Each structure stands twice: as C-alpha cells, then as structure tokens.
Amino acid sequence: MFKKQGKQVFYNDYLKFNHTIGLALIENNDVFLNDDDLNFILQKNDNIQYPTFIHDTFHNIYFTDEENLWLYQTITNIYKLDNKYKQALAFFALFQACIIKRPYNLFHRKNLYIRTAEVERSFGNKKTWDTLFEKHFLKFVNEANNAVLDNKKNNIAFQNDIFEWNYKTPDLVYIDTPYISKKGVGVNYFDFYHFLEGIVKYDEWFNLIDHESKHKKIKNGKNEWCNKGEIHDAFQNLFTKFKNSILVISYRDDGIPATQELIEMLEKIGKKVEVKKMDYKYVLSNGNSKEVLIIAQ
Ligand SMILES: C[S@@+](CC[C@H](N)C(=O)[O-])C[C@H]1O[C@@H](n2cnc3c(N)ncnc32)[C@H](O)[C@@H]1O
Structure with missing residues (x-):
C-alpha cells in the first residue's frame, strides 16, 4: 500500500524466505517473469544435475514422492535464473504453492496422511491439496507479476x-x-515455515535440520x-x-x-x-x- 502511494519503503524480516518475498514485491520495481523464464523453470533440463535431497529427506512428511520430485527439479531450475528478482518472484510463487497444498497451511507436523487418508472430511480442502504444483505455481506467478510496480523510489528489503x-x-x-x-x-515462524526457509538455503539445508525431529525441522534458537x-x-x-x-x-x-x-x-x-x-x-x-x-x- 505504501509503495503504491509513492513512499520509499524498507521491508525487514529476519527469515530469509520472507526477505525473498520482500525482494520480489517491495524492492523489485521493474522485473517480471516471462514465458521463457517459466518454460525454463518448469522443464527438466538434461544439462542440469538435480540433487534428490528433498525426496530423500522428506519422504512421506509433507508432500507425495511425485511432488517432492517436482519440487527439487523446480527449485534447482529457479537457482539457475540469472536475475535475483526473477529468482525471488519464482520463489514467492513456489512458497505460496507449497503453503496452499499443506493441511493447516503449515509445516509444523509430519501429517501428509491428513491429505491422503480415505475419510469423511469436515475441514480442509482436499481438492486444493491435490491440485498439481505446477498449476498453483503458475497462478501465483501471475499474482506476483501483477503486484510488481515501479514507484520511482529506492525501496529496499532487509534481512535483519x-x-x-x-x-x-x-x-x-x-x-x-x-x-x-x-x-x-506463541507463534514461532521458524517452526511453522522452516520448509520454506530451507528452500532458500538449499545448499546448507541438510546441515540445518534437527534430524531427531519427526518432521525434519530446521534447528532454531530462542526468540x-x-x-x-x-x-x-x-x-x-x-x-x-x-x-x-x-x-x-x-x-x-x-x-x-x-x-x-x-x-x-x-x-x-x-x-x-x-x-x-x-x-x-x-x-x-x-x-x-x-x-x-x-x-x-
Ligand atoms: C506476524 S508475522 C508478519 C509477516 C508479514 N507481515 C506478513 O504478513 O507476511 C511476524 C514476522 O516477524 C518476523 N520476526 C520475528 N522475530 C523477528 C525479529 N527479531 N526481527 C525481525 N523479524 C522478526 C517473523 O519471521 C515473521 O515473518
């Protein structure tokens, strides 16, 4: 809102994934994702090595095997984009897609079974959970592109x-x-959204995890x-x-x-x-x- 009103905006969040959203939507004045970028992000590229880390680590925890496969391919492709705002826009769309496919929209428990169990449901949205990642992702890319605006100010996203x-x-x-x-x-954002934080700390992710935890959360200090x-x-x-x-x-x-x-x-x-x-x-x-x-x- 303040950006639209022509103010210079500083955005700050100590989590890197939220900082990435700030880069995409606040700091970024004029970079968009185009069709070539999306084709690149969504296709398997024979020249790229795809680490299977998400599939190996989060089997049966948050997403299905097929979805984990899509995730690590897409994340690796996003890292190959050569513009930091394009990367940030793509990560924003990916975060939203991850969140909307999760029961409670969180990563606080190992509860993929809530999605997959054959039961009468009194809450939740199985249809949204089971919609393909790619479909959600493209919808959120569109939202992100529509939110980018140039207010002619030097807006800055901080991570402090x-x-x-x-x-x-x-x-x-x-x-x-x-x-x-x-x-x-209290609400600890680290515990709720560690999976998104891992996505933007991809190379370090394995070492950040508390491997004793059932849901493989990232270790975090007190707040x-x-x-x-x-x-x-x-x-x-x-x-x-x-x-x-x-x-x-x-x-x-x-x-x-x-x-x-x-x-x-x-x-x-x-x-x-x-x-x-x-x-x-x-x-x-x-x-x-x-x-x-x-x-x-
Ligand atoms: C209620 S959320 C608000 C998020 C944001 N306004 C939004 O709507 O997406 C609180 C935020 O505070 C951030 N936070 C918590 N402790 C912080 C700290 N000491 N310094 C900076 N940010 C912090 C969390 O990472 C979390 O994203």
Missing part, C-alpha cells in the same frame, strides 16, 4: 533481526510482530517474541528504538501483552495513541480474537 537494523529513522514504522495468545502460546516472559521487554525495546517514528502496530485484542499495556508503553515514550478495531476473523482461529491496529504518533 529488527534490533540490529540501523539503516535510517523512518517516518513511519509498520510492525506486525509474532503473536502470543492469552493462553501464553523473545514467542516467550511470554520476554515479550514485554521486546515490545518496550522496539518502541524505544523507533520512538522518533510514527508507529503502526498490527495486533490482536486478546494477546500477551494486553493492548492496554502496549498503549501505556507507547504513552510513556510520549506518543498519542489511537486504536482501530478491525472486523477481521482468522480462518483457523477458534476464539473470538479481533485484529486491532494501534497508531502511535
């Missing part, structure tokens, strides 16, 4: 821990942090945004870091910390705070949590 990001003081900082529910359960004993300090430090910018925070009204606590933290650093309640329900959320937008000037 936010506390290490020191590029400039932005006029406005939009923050969409991980969320801890009122029961104290203060997922821990209810640490998240208050994390918000406090984040607000202090960006105290000279307008802060806009996406939040849920039943989170830890409570919205009121965040408001008080912001007022303490001299901000005037306004809260907008959004009428938006999360697809997989079973509570009544509502999205709020906290605006602190």
Whole structure:
C-alpha cells in the first residue's frame, strides 16, 4: 500500500524466505517473469544435475514422492535464473504453492496422511491439496507479476533481526510482530515455515535440520517474541528504538501483552495513541480474537 502511494519503503524480516518475498514485491520495481523464464523453470533440463535431497529427506512428511520430485527439479531450475528478482518472484510463487497444498497451511507436523487418508472430511480442502504444483505455481506467478510496480523510489528489503537494523529513522514504522495468545502460546515462524526457509538455503539445508525431529525441522534458537516472559521487554525495546517514528502496530485484542499495556508503553515514550478495531476473523482461529491496529504518533 505504501509503495503504491509513492513512499520509499524498507521491508525487514529476519527469515530469509520472507526477505525473498520482500525482494520480489517491495524492492523489485521493474522485473517480471516471462514465458521463457517459466518454460525454463518448469522443464527438466538434461544439462542440469538435480540433487534428490528433498525426496530423500522428506519422504512421506509433507508432500507425495511425485511432488517432492517436482519440487527439487523446480527449485534447482529457479537457482539457475540469472536475475535475483526473477529468482525471488519464482520463489514467492513456489512458497505460496507449497503453503496452499499443506493441511493447516503449515509445516509444523509430519501429517501428509491428513491429505491422503480415505475419510469423511469436515475441514480442509482436499481438492486444493491435490491440485498439481505446477498449476498453483503458475497462478501465483501471475499474482506476483501483477503486484510488481515501479514507484520511482529506492525501496529496499532487509534481512535483519529488527534490533540490529540501523539503516535510517523512518517516518513511519509498520510492525506486525509474532503473536502470543492469552493462553501464553506463541507463534514461532521458524517452526511453522522452516520448509520454506530451507528452500532458500538449499545448499546448507541438510546441515540445518534437527534430524531427531519427526518432521525434519530446521534447528532454531530462542526468540523473545514467542516467550511470554520476554515479550514485554521486546515490545518496550522496539518502541524505544523507533520512538522518533510514527508507529503502526498490527495486533490482536486478546494477546500477551494486553493492548492496554502496549498503549501505556507507547504513552510513556510520549506518543498519542489511537486504536482501530478491525472486523477481521482468522480462518483457523477458534476464539473470538479481533485484529486491532494501534497508531502511535
Ligand atoms: C506476524 S508475522 C508478519 C509477516 C508479514 N507481515 C506478513 O504478513 O507476511 C511476524 C514476522 O516477524 C518476523 N520476526 C520475528 N522475530 C523477528 C525479529 N527479531 N526481527 C525481525 N523479524 C522478526 C517473523 O519471521 C515473521 O515473518
């Protein structure tokens, strides 16, 4: 939205796969995937060696053998593209295709059987799960190409821990942090999406995996945004870091910390705070949590 409005936009996420999405859609002003690129990405090329790593490592975990074969061929071809924004656009489409084919849209469990079991279904979308990768991929390439726009600004995608990001003081900082529910359960994006992170760290992937885990997740360290004993300090430090910018925070009204606590933290650093309640329900959320937008000037 800000890019469309002609603002210079900096995007930051510490996960490399999200950074790749930032490269494709925020930093990239004028590169698209064309038909030649797509033919190249989708075809087996006799001059290319295709490592069978995904097939060997993730058998029966997330995707079928046939799909794993398609994945490692496609990933290897994408790495051969010679433009980093073309690569990023293709990875964006691939991530979306991977996500839409997963039960719960996540990689948190070894649960391919949910897709393949012959049972009466009360939830999920078997048709979408079983649609060919290639079909989903092409649809998302089209979406990505349509989202590329040139706003004549030097927009930049960063991949930093936010506390290490020191590029400039932005006029406005939009923050969409991980969320801890009122029961104290945090969302660790590394655990949910490690498979996508592996795709963009393809050569290192094997060594990054916790081979004890049933679902072959990537080992990851602790994160203060997922821990209810640490998240208050994390918000406090984040607000202090960006105290000279307008802060806009996406939040849920039943989170830890409570919205009121965040408001008080912001007022303490001299901000005037306004809260907008959004009428938006999360697809997989079973509570009544509502999205709020906290605006602190
Ligand atoms: C609620 S998601 C928002 C993602 C993005 N706004 C979107 O809609 O796709 C929270 C994001 O914060 C990122 N994150 C978590 N801890 C971080 C940190 N310390 N520094 C930078 N990014 C972090 C996660 O990788 C995750 O992508």
